[in-house]
Amino acid sequence: MQSYSEKVKLVKSASFPSRQLVATSDLSPGDVILEEQPLLLAPHWECEQMKCSQCMQASFVMCKKCEIFPLCIDCTTHPAFDCDFFCNAAAKISKNLLVENYAIFGVLKLLLLMENPESSEYCAALSATPGATVVDSDAWQEREVQIITPILQSGIASAFKRVKITHELLHTLCWRIDANAFEVTASDGNTLKGVYGCGAQLPHNCVPNTVITFDEEFSLKLYASARIRAGEIIYNSYTNPLMGTSQRHHELRLTKGIECTCARCSDPLELGTHMSSLKCRKCAGGFVVCTTSVRNGKSSGEWKCVNCGAFMAADEVKQLLVDVGEALLETNSELFAYECLLEKYSAHFHQNHFVLVEIKQNIASILRAILMNPMCVPGKDLLERKLQLCEEMMPLVRAVLPGISKLYGIALYEYLLSYMELAELVYEDKEAADAALVFQEKLENARDIAAKAKEMLRFEPSNSPEGHLLSRIAMEQKRIEDNLRQLNSKRNGA
Incomplete structure (x- = not known):
């Protein structure tokens, strides 16, 4: 299902729960590091239009043999193990299981992969990735209603022999899919979740040294994006690079359950970009950045000017971010409103601060729409x-x-x-x-x-x-x- 370059190897690290991919020879930009087929393809949880179990195109018919899984007019079969499983479990579950509860598709497919002796070992890689450290109660409740309860009430659990289905396991699988999935584009333009056993194990760095692409068959290809020296670790990035450090950390905790300590995260100036810096109110040309200090054995973030050393209260910084966030919601996507916001908050933030970057992106998006209008x-x-x-x-x-x-x-x-x-x-x-x-x-x-x-x-x-x-x-x-x-x-x- 996967193929590694001869210039890399998997190395077990005591500081990381899964094996790390390390370069054994120098890699040049564009060198292929990994090629991998998806372990699992699934629609987003909220998708209501059923997809063909084989090609993931829109489906309006069911498999004639098992009568459970959807197919399209061009596909007449789907994985034999899945089909046979439901044929054997026909007396235990409703034929409308997926029709009435399509949100369970991704978890159901993963359970079948775990049950199948030929694919179970590939699923083990997902268990090696970090677990959730932040519980999103709203998401948990949605999964409980849309996925967990329908599966438990369907009676399907008794049909599994190798996998013991529990309430906790189902929630864990939902988390694993969300935490490890890449967004891939189908031929009809719709997006899907693609889970790749090896791709999911790549450690995170906010300044990655790789780039990932997906072809028409959903195959993942991992390329070196920059020169990678022998002995260096292969990294991917799982956050928006144009966010500030605290925002990237929040996203990583929420979606991946990991903490990042990369060079960018460890640098208050964010590699000189100042993407989280504020303008100092005490001196001209100074910028306030978040530094970490230890007092009474506890680590805390302090906002301090790199020029004059003046401090700024953390609550004041937080309130400023709250204010600009609320102001963004009130713009109604109007060009003039965004320009006014940019002018107002440029007095408080470094020009590269992530909130100003977001405003600039919104302005650029509106200008793009105007300039692409054939009537303009x-x-x-x-x-x-x-x-x-x-x-x-x-x-x-x-x-x-x-x-x-x-x-x-x-x-x-x-x-x-x-x-x-x-x-x-x-x-x-x-x-x-x-x-x-x-x-x-x-x-x-x-x-x-x-x-x-x-x-x-x-x-x-x-x-x-x-x-x-x-x-x-x-x-x-x-x-x-x-x-x-x-x-x-x-x-x-x-």
Whole structure:
């Protein structure tokens, strides 16, 4: 089900519950580290449209043999073990088990994988991943109602011989699926949960050295995103890299049950990005960061200016974040409201602070929608604003995601679109005497931007959202070359 590169090996670590993947030889960016088929594919818990058990496309019929699992018009069979299991358990359960309780599909499939002697050993890898340390009561209650109770009341537990089904086990499996699943895209554009035994064991680092892609068959491929030296650990990241340290920690505890102590998390300046820094109220140019101190044997976070040493109360920082969070909810996704928020809170936060980054992303999203509207004639002011936002964001993305990065590739593509629109608009207006020369320089620069964006996304499968961007980048490259040829023709004609 999986294939490792000859340049890596699994090593048992006393400080980590599962084996770590370590480079045995130097890896270059783009080297394939791992290829793996999914252990489990399942719809999201809230999905109501049944999916074919074989190909995960929309299903409206059931298997004619077991009459339990859904299929599509193109698939006539599904795993023989699953089908035979339900044929043998026919007298114990309702034929409408999945029709009436489709949310149980993922857990039911995992139980069958655990029951099947041929796949049970692959399921053991999930038990090696960290357990939950934070209980989300709302999620627990939803699973209790939608999944746990229907399974326990169905009578299916007695049909399992190798797996002892208990209330606790079912909740644990729900957690394991959520904690270990990657989001994968089906051919119809819908997203699914994909669980990969080896991929789930990759340790987390907020600055990963790998990038993961999924092809049309849901196969996972793990690439080196940067140079990895022999002896170094292979890392993935399971958080949004544009969040601050405390927010990343909260997400990791909630979704993975782990604590991160990577170089970025250990650095109050977050590798110089200042993504959690506030402006000091006591001195000009100073920034307040969260430092860890130990008093009376207890560890606590203190907010202190790196310039003048002035302290800021933790409660004050917390209230400021609460205020901006509430303000974001009141914007009604209006451009002017976001711009006002950005101006207001720029007086309190470093320009790279994650709350300002979120506001900038919202502004950029609105501008993108405006500029892509076929009824819109893009003006210089909107294009320049979009470029300004991209120029502020791209170095930040590069700092936290060095090497090959989907996010950086997308940022470059967004920048390229507005850059080309503005370059063509200025050239058409002939505002400068050397307009043709300036336009040529812009086009040559755009050519480099497009090539770099393509490099960042070169491993993405054609059916993925990022893969679709590759074809659009190719269209922009053609547009650039056409413009350059036209300029040369005019120059030669003159």
